[in-house]
Amino acid sequence: MKLEAAASEDHPFAHDKRLASEVLSKDRKATAAFVERFSGPVYGFVRRRLAYRPEAVDDIVQEVFLAAWRSLDRFRGESSLQTWLLSIARHKVDDYHRRRAREATWPDEIDFPDNTDRSAGSWNLERVATQDRLESALEKLPEHYSLVLSLRYLEEQTVKQIADVIGKTEKSVERTLARAREQFRERWHE
Amino acid sequence: MTNDNEDVVQRLLTGFDDADQAPHRLQARIYSALIAEQQSTGPLRSLPDTKASGNGLCVFEELVRIAPVPAPQKQAFICWRCHARVLAENLEQAPIWWPHCPYSAIQKT
Numbered sequence: 001m002k003l004e005a006a007a008s009e010d011h012p013f014a015h016d017k018r019l020a021s022e023v024l025s026k027d028r029k030a031t032a033a034f035v036e037r038f039s040g041p042v043y044g045f046v047r048r049r050l051a052y053r054p055e056a057v058d059d060i061v062q063e064v065f066l067a068a069w070r071s072l073d074r075f076r077g078e079s080s081l082q083t084w085l086l087s088i089a090r091h092k093v094d095d096y097h098r099r100r101a102r103e104a105t106w107p108d109e110i111d112f113p114d115n116t117d118r119s120a121g122s123w124n125l126e127r128v129a130t131q132d133r134l135e136s137a138l139e140k141l142p143e144h145y146s147l148v149l150s151l152r153y154l155e156e157q158t159v160k161q162i163a164d165v166i167g168k169t170e171k172s173v174e175r176t177l178a179r180a181r182e183q184f185r186e187r188w189h190e
Numbered sequence: 191m192t193n194d195n196e197d198v199v200q201r202l203l204t205g206f207d208d209a210d211q212a213p214h215r216l217q218a219r220i221y222s223a224l225i226a227e228q229q230s231t232g233p234l235r236s237l238p239d240t241k242a243s244g245n246g247l248c249v250f251e252e253l254v255r256i257a258p259v260p261a262p263q264k265q266a267f268i269c270w271r272c273h274a275r276v277l278a279e280n281l282e283q284a285p286i287w288w289p290h291c292p293y294s295a296i297q298k299t
Contacts, residue, residue, distance in 0.1 A: 022243075026234045028225060028267065029245040032292035035221045036299055043212035058216050065220050069227055 017077035024072055035065065041082055042089050049093045049154055052138040052146035053100070060096060064089045094165070097151065101166035104143040137187040145180035152177060217296045218278035225267050233265035246290035248274075269293070 011017070019037075022030030042064050047057050067088050075084055138146045144166075151162045159177070163170045212220075228234060237255040241247050247255060254268055269275045269292075277284035278293035286294045 026228045026232070027240060027243065027245070028234055029240060029292070031224050031228070032221055032295065035217055035224065036296065039212035039217045039220060040210045040299075043216070044210050058213075058219075061212065061216060062220050062223055065224055066227055069224055 011077060013077045013080050016081035017075075020072055020075050020077075020081060023069070038082055038085050039065075042085055045086055045089050046093060049150065050096065051135055051154055052141070052150045054135050054139070056096065060089075060092050064092050067092065093155075097147065097155075097165055100143060100147055104147060133188075137184055137190075140187045140190075141180065141183055144176060145183055148173060148176050149180045149184060211299065214282050214284070214296050214299070215279055217299070218275070218284075218293055221292060221296070222269075222275060222279060225269075229267060233262065234267060236261065236264045238264060248288045248291040248294075250288075251290075 019030060019034060023034050039061070043057070043061050046060050046064070047054070050057050050060065064085065068085055071088075075081065138149065141149070147166070148162060151157045151165060152159075157165070159170050159173050163173045166173070168176075225234070235243075237247060237251050240251075241255060250268055250272060254264060254266075272293075274284070274286040274288060274291050274293045277286055278296060284293070284297055286297060288294045
């Protein structure tokens with residue numbers, strides 16, 4: 001039985017299975033240990049992917065833990081608890097992206113003029129930005145720009161994947177990305 | 191399409207570090223929310239059973255454990271009435287140091 005195998009000391013995730021079992025028995029100390037141990041990885045995962053909406057991070061992280069509690073009896077110890085939690089976090093983040101995509105105001109399908117400065121002489125990347133500056137630049141952008149930038153560069157999704165998430169054509173996504181990058185550059189230098 | 195913007199934006203955004211520490215207040219709130227969710231479907235493991243399984247109890251939990259009160263009260267989450275929970279949920283560096291208090295333990299992470 002997989003459950004018995006996971007509970008044996010030789011199983012690589014025996015410790016996680018024991019912790020899950022204790023949390024399921026509503027042991028308050030085990031529940032505290034569960035939060036203490038996994039809040040960091042979950043928070044880091046969600047924060048990176050919602051860099052354009054940092055005010056939403058705390059709520060999403062809490063939703064992940066509540067969803068984990070509700071489905072903890074289905075954790076079979078075939079992966080680590082951390083991996084299992086992060087898969088829940090992935091679903092929660094994806095749901096959030098889809099909600100924001102539906103709520104965002106998208107421009108009409110028009111051709112943006114390609115008037116970007118190709119010389120790039122104004123860029124001066126001496127060092128990698130701080131988190132605050134990145135978040136600030138993303139937050140100043142219109143919702144649809146910060147969303148596509150986040151999906152493309154923080155989630156590392158392809159144009160096609162982004163198009164599927166937000167329900168637009170690939171061409172529309174490419175245009176929006178080009179415009180978003182231009183505006184991100186402007187916000188960065190403010 | 192210019193590659194300059196793309197290269198620069200990509201370098202900036204992919205340099206975004208993953209935080210590996212959730213804020214203390216958030217951890218405290220998550221813990222409280224989980225306990226509330228657990229209680230919504232039945233009582234918690236009792237304080238005597240919690241101690242018997244090898245866990246330490248904070249001084250207030252210990253008092254309830256040994257007190258001559260009905261069993262349901264030994265399954266209650268007495269932290270709802272504790273200043274440590276309130277402080278931990280609202281202050282990032284809460285001044286609480288009770289041994290075996292989960293909210294105090296969070297402050298040390």
